[in-house]
Amino acid sequence: MKLLAFPLAAALAVAFAPKAQAQFGVKAGVNAAEISGSDGQSSSYKTFYHVGVFYQIKLVGPLSIQPEIQYSLQGGNLKDAYSDYDTKLHYFALPVLAKVTLGPVFVEAGPQFGVLVNATQNGKVQVTGTNGNPSTGQADNQTATDQYKRADFSLAAGAGLKFGSLTLGGRFVAGLNDINDAKTLTGTNDPRLQNRVFQAYAAIQFGK
Template sequence: MKKLLIIGFLSLFFAPLAQAQLGIKGGLNVAELTGREGESSSYKAFYHVGVFYQANIIGPLSIQPEVQYSLQGGNLKSAYTNYDSQLHYLTVPILAKLTVGPVFIEAGPQFGVLLNANQSGNLQVGFTEDGQPAYGNESRPATSNFKRGDFSVVGGVGLKLASNFSLGGRLVAGLNDINDAKNLTGINDPRLQNRVFQVYAAFQFGDGRR
């Protein structure tokens, strides 16, 4: 009897995993950096690719952790500067997913780790002899200008077009200040936050029952 109870408990615990599906995904990032005073931000097109694991919890509800390589950033422009920032992230969204027929909605937190960053365009490069800012067109590493961690919230909708193929769209809104740069006078720059609109295609391996 005791063995039967243990087997029954393990069956309940591992049942959702038995129905889980691995998948791959990728698509377009339309991203900007927001929050810097004195500079206007605009969106730039980048991309993301990744893998995910969808496990059924109960009925139409499932949980979907992912691991993605996500290139994002944006353009910042002022009266004297006009440059692009490219931020290379490893991101881990952990999403709750509700599927009704072919339609699904998903939401949850996302954790990001900055791998690398660079900036290119018309940037402040120093000061002139009389102490005025000097600007020039250059491309330079910028990893040290940004904090390594990023925390975001994710919300999105999608459509399953076939048993194993789906299309979706998401908004990824950064919550914390990712700026870690000091300007050339030694004063901290204003806050910067990531904002990314994603459009993606996904393919799941398995029987495609969800």
């Protein structure tokens, strides 16, 4: 949580600066997410969702800054010769984006910081047997939070259109750090794993 403190404090400082013009908003949308990896495994996208609130703070001309708080369900399917399972990763995410608006069109980019609150797996997973050799087992929404790092660092970039108080947009979020924290498993969970998310969303803004 300390990792989220600095960007949130910076955004709040700008928001409450003298003569700052800001708009509060709510948003919701679809996530097309995967967990990319390596070492002979394949990954594929799964469809999830995200919901959140944001605060757009106008700075100079078309430039503004937009901190957000999202509940974002991510994950994907991971498959290799021994495993084939879906992973769901539940995050609280904090994007802090620089935004440029020209007429109805806007572009945005910036860092995103996420905190994992829960993870589950469903399907055929690979585990270490009692003799030390790998074996497979069936997971049915099995808790797997301890196999993933709690912190996720990403870069987000997107664009969209604004029609009055309604905003329609799309965004790509690319994870930068390895989220794999498996200590006792072998196989699919061993490689470096990173989040990849395409987001499509609608938002409603309040205020001028």
